[in-house]
Amino acid sequence: MMISMRAAAMAAVSAFGLSLAAPVASAQNLTMAVGAQVTSLDPHYHALSPNLAVATMLFDTLTAFDAEARVEPGLAESWRVVEPTVWEFKLRPGVKFHNGNAFTAEDVAFTIARVPTVPNSPSSYAIYTRAIERVEIVDPLTVRLHTRTPYPVLPNDLGQVAILDKETHEGASTEDFNSGKVAVGTGPFRYVNFRSGDRLELERNDAYWGDKPHWAKVSYRILPNDASRTAALLAGDVDFIDQVPTSDLASLRRSDKVHLAEKDGLRIIFLALDHQHPEGSPQIADAEGKPLGKNPLHDLRVRRALSIAIDRPAIASRVMEGTSMPSGQFLPPTAFGAIPDLAAPKTDPDAAKKLLAEAGYPNGFRITLSGPNDRYMNDARIVQAIGQMWTRIGVRTQVDAQPWTTFIGRAGRQELSAFLVGWGSSSGEASNPLRSLVAGFDRDKGFGTSNRGRYSNPEVDAKLEAALRELDDTKREALLRDATRLAMEDVAIIPIHIQKNLWAMRPTLRHDSRADELTRAQDVRPAPAQPAAR
DSSP, rough: OOHHHHHHHHHHHGGHHHHHOOOOOGTTEEEEEEEEEEOOOOOTTTTOOOHHHHHHOOOOBBBBOOTTTTTEEEEEEEEEEEETTTEEEEEEETTTTTTTTTTOOHHHHHHHHHGGGOOOSBBBBGTTTTHHHHEEEEETTTTEEEEEEOTHHHHHHHOOOOOOOOOOOOOHHHHHHHHHTTTSSSSSSSEEEEETTTTEEEOOTTTSSSOOOSSSSSEEOOOOOOEEEEHHHTTTTTTTESSSSSHHHHHHHHHHHHEEEEEEEEEOOOOOOOOOOOOOOOEEEEETTOOOOGGGGGGGHHEEEEEEEEEEHHHIIIIIIIOOOESSSSSSSTSOOOOOOOOOOOOHHHHHHHHHHHHTTTTTTEEEEEEEEEESHHHHHHHHHHHHHHHHTTEEEEEEEEOOHHHHHHHTTTSSSEEEEEETTTOOOTTHHIIISOOOOOOTTTTTTTTOOOOOOHHHHHHHHHHHHOOHHHHHHHHHHHHHHHHHHHEEEEEEEEEEEEEEEOTTTEEEEOOOOOGGGGGGEEEEEEOOOO
């Protein structure tokens, strides 16, 4: 008899008391299950949150981010502005790579030079190093980074760039990292084994310079199927999961056999649109299914119609079951550079139909709406819901939800007309999504690295570039808000909602939850011992 994964998850409840009540074995081994694919162990290959999470277990960065996305020291103990275009970083002494090599300023210079040279990167980390014109090695533990213009966000950017060992990594390829041959960093864990699409095995780095992890060994399993992750936790096969399925949330909250951790996040889920093809988009036809001579998405009225046709509160309540906040911009309103009073667009199907008619599409048109089915919380269900909403205003929508690895390749080749994707802003400031998602694609500047719809607006770019040169925080925030408002008024993308981050674990564990949603073994610890009953 075939039993569905959801049924298997529920059947595992009967084993709840036995499997989850037991303490983690000597607090030595941890098995985690994550919902998103890790596409590479090369920390400079693909700017993707699951990859970044893994990178921060194996490698370190000059600066780091705390749980609230605030910058803090990493491999650099301190930094200061020497001149408007010169930053000086004092490096942490006594740090060793996993192979015993000493960390020095030479490794910083090598790393910054390598980042923009990684071949075939689907989303390059070069955006975080492009401002650096020259690296000056003052002494083995001091570097000065010279920028082309004043650049206030350099400490934020360097929190994304994993530092490599010049001796080990010079000439190393992405394949060498994935095979484990050069998966050598200064991080809290050492590489043991990696099976792509299955799991990563790690062991504690007992020589780590910072706080030592609680776990001697970590098995980091990749389980994209929601029901499989829940079932694995309930059956005791894993100790910890991320991306808790919203359909399981209510029952898990009521249970005393599992502990939940929640954190308001910084990930925007949005629709990207084809801004590149003026004479016809690859997945758009007229109402009769015949080719169109122009791309309707180039008309602002059409983009606005598609946006206000979406009932964001309904998606938040019915699809996301209260685990998201409808949004009309990149970040929560309280974030640096976000617009405090910019709410999510109100749903108005009648106004959407009028806008389509004004744009010359009184009978609508046909479009394919694409998205992943194994990357974000409820991603396929969100795409399906939006497809139905668009169809109601006359835009007959075919939904195409695919595995992430297939989908993101097509999106990167600009083969899609409209597609759902997400962006997590680990720095917690608006310059991050502005540069990556809507800045005009410019390989030399490192702009638009994830601008897969190829949106371009010189006014947005000018405001953004001015903000990136402005050292006064008040003035810089005003410029970022201006750039955000311009992009949103032009419907550069269609924001849907900001996710809440969810994790579930054995009741014997606790998690230091992060706004940037990274799932890392060093953030998991044994729960405090309960006082004995008297």
